Amino acid sequence: MARRRDLHGQQERLSAATWAVLAEQGLPGLTLRAVAERAGCTTGMVLHAFADKRALLVHAREVLHDRTGVRADAAASTAGTPLDALRAVLLQAASTSAEKREEARVWIGFLAAALADPALAELHQRYNRSFVDRIGRLVAAVRPDWGRAACATAATTLVALVEGLNALAAVDPDTYGEPAQRSAIEAALARLNAG
Amino acid sequence: MARRRDLHGQQERLSAATWAVLAEQGLPGLTLRAVAERAGCTTGMVLHAFADKRALLVHAREVLHDRTGVRADAAASTAGTPLDALRAVLLQAASTSAEKREEARVWIGFLAAALADPALAELHQRYNRSFVDRIGRLVAAVRPDWGRAACATAATTLVALVEGLNALAAVDPDTYGEPAQRSAIEAALARLNAG
DNA sequence: CTCTTTCCGTAACAAGTGTTACCGTAACGC
DNA sequence: GCGTTACGGTAACACTTGTTACGGAAAGAG
Numbered sequence: 001m002a003r004r005r006d007l008h009g010q011q012e013r014l015s016a017a018t019w020a021v022l023a024e025q026g027l028p029g030l031t032l033r034a035v036a037e038r039a040g041c042t043t044g045m046v047l048h049a050f051a052d053k054r055a056l057l058v059h060a061r062e063v064l065h066d067r068t069g070v071r072a073d074a075a076a077s078t079a080g081t082p083l084d085a086l087r088a089v090l091l092q093a094a095s096t097s098a099e100k101r102e103e104a105r106v107w108i109g110f111l112a113a114a115l116a117d118p119a120l121a122e123l124h125q126r127y128n129r130s131f132v133d134r135i136g137r138l139v140a141a142v143r144p145d146w147g148r149a150a151c152a153t154a155a156t157t158l159v160a161l162v163e164g165l166n167a168l169a170a171v172d173p174d175t176y177g178e179p180a181q182r183s184a185i186e187a188a189l190a191r192l193n194a195g
Numbered sequence: 196m197a198r199r200r201d202l203h204g205q206q207e208r209l210s211a212a213t214w215a216v217l218a219e220q221g222l223p224g225l226t227l228r229a230v231a232e233r234a235g236c237t238t239g240m241v242l243h244a245f246a247d248k249r250a251l252l253v254h255a256r257e258v259l260h261d262r263t264g265v266r267a268d269a270a271a272s273t274a275g276t277p278l279d280a281l282r283a284v285l286l287q288a289a290s291t292s293a294e295k296r297e298e299a300r301v302w303i304g305f306l307a308a309a310l311a312d313p314a315l316a317e318l319h320q321r322y323n324r325s326f327v328d329r330i331g332r333l334v335a336a337v338r339p340d341w342g343r344a345a346c347a348t349a350a351t352t353l354v355a356l357v358e359g360l361n362a363l364a365a366v367d368p369d370t371y372g373e374p375a376q377r378s379a380i381e382a383a384l385a386r387l388n389a390g
Numbered sequence: 391c392t393c394t395t396t397c398c399g400t401a402a403c404a405a406g407t408g409t410t411a412c413c414g415t416a417a418c419g420c
Numbered sequence: 421g422c423g424t425t426a427c428g429g430t431a432a433c434a435c436t437t438g439t440t441a442c443g444g445a446a447a448g449a450g
Contacts, residue, residue, distance in 0.1 A: 004418085005427065026311025027222055032408065042429050043408085053408065105310050112307030114366055115300050116221025125367045132370065156363075156371065157356070157379040164359025168351075171309055172320045175327065176351065184352040191386040199448090200397065227438065237399050238438085248438065 010049045014039050015060035022109040023102040030109065032056075058119055061110050065127045068093070072134065082141035083193065086158075089138060090185050093131075093162050095169045096178040104166040132159050142192060154192060161188055205244045209234050210255035217304040218297040225304065227251075253314055256305050260322045263288070267329065277336035278388065281353075284333060285380050288326075288357050290364045291373040299361040327354050337387060349387060356383055 017039035021030050032043045032053055039046070050056040075092040079085035095104040114120035136155035140146065146154075165184060169176035212234035216225050227238045227248055234241070245251040270287040274280035290299040309315035331350035335341065341349075360379060364371035 027307050028311050045428055048428065108307055108310060111362060111366065112222050112303055115303060116223050121366055128363065128367060129370060153378050153382065156375050157382055160359035160363055160379060161356050162359065163362050164355035164357065167306060167358050167362055168323065168355055171306065171316055172323060175324060180348070180351050183348050184355060187352055239399055243398065
């Protein structure tokens with residue numbers, strides 16, 4: 001035996017580098033050499049931690065989902081009423097800050113990559129459905145009198161709204177700034193409370 | 196003088212080929228050779244019609260915007276009440292059919308490309324703002340009692356909803372099928388009518 | 391028909407891509 | 421301490437990319 005490495009730590013660092021490159025250079029600039037340079041290593045090291053480029057992308061996508069998941073949990077747990085919890089989770093998923101907007105760019109990059117890679121598309125479907133389910137449960141907590149179908153419809157609507165806000169804010173942060181996103185979400189929630 | 200060509204016709208055909216490749220192969224598969232093969236010519240011909248790849252992308256993006264614009268005009272003109280016009284334009288912009296879903300994939304491809312290309316980003320901003328303005332005017336027609344700010348907020352919300360529905364339907368057509376999109380839009384319109 | 395001019399396909403180019411094989415090197419067991 | 425072994429950097433691979441230069445061919449003018 002000789003020196004052992006922290007494989008998981010390396011993979012996580014490389015995934016972080018992937019996000020950074022994706023946010024700064026976009027999907028066309030996402031090359032192994034760019035990721036390696038960003039992580040402070042060489043392409044050889046990258047392909048020792050991952051079998052190929054697709055494996056790197058898949059891992060980066062998975063870790064991104066995990067991170068957003070724990071952030072959503074944290075947002076929901078600090079809220080008082082069910083409506084507050086729903087609002088907190090939605091606002092946390094929106095891109096109301098420069099950092100969040102950068103994350104939205106990463107999101108779009110993965111989305112575009114998923115259109116050409118079935119493995120990423122499958123991940124995107126599964127992760128998105130789990131988010132819809134999460135929102136659906138929060139909606140059901142806000143409106144216990146609603147049926148399952150009504151909650152599901154409201155959930156897909158809310159998720160689509162947040163997804164659209166992120167996509168638009170990523171390319172036009174002036175039109176879709178923090179107040180615009182907040183008021184859009186607030187309006188959708190108001191309808192949920194009144195309907 | 197010798198044989199004259201139809202430059203504009205060629206450019207339009209190449210833009211159509213660009214859409215097709217973008218929808219089928221995604222952004223990574225969008226190469227000059229793929230576009231040329233799709234259009235039934237060679238890369239030399241492509242670069243005789245356009246200065247470089249970016250010019251091809253910009254032209255394809257512009258023509259796409261024009262096409263969606265005339266389609267929106269047609270949808271609005273065939274409607275009776277202002278609310279019907281708004282509903283028709285929104286539904287036409289959504290991806291409620293396989294063909295529309297393919298167009299949504301093209302849309303996402305251009306969006307991801309815009310994150311790495313300032314020229315495309317500028318186009319995306321301008322075209323999206325013109326769409327927001329269009330929706331804003333329709334909202335104002337539905338609710339003449341609302342102020343300019345309220346109409347603008349409602350417009351950005353509706354546009355974000357449609358954009359999000361398209362993004363989600365492109366990668367998960369089962370969850371975000373035609374009925375889901377329709378009910379989501381209908382719910383948002385109901386809020387507009389009641390609020 | 392011939393000449394001229396425009397057009398477009400061919401083929402090459404340099405640069406950059408993902409990927410692989412190899413070898414130096416650093417660290418652990420003894 | 422040394423020897424062994426896993427690790428990771430170097431450099432090459434084959435391939436594809438966008439782009440360019442050149443030559444042949446098609447079509448109008450005379």
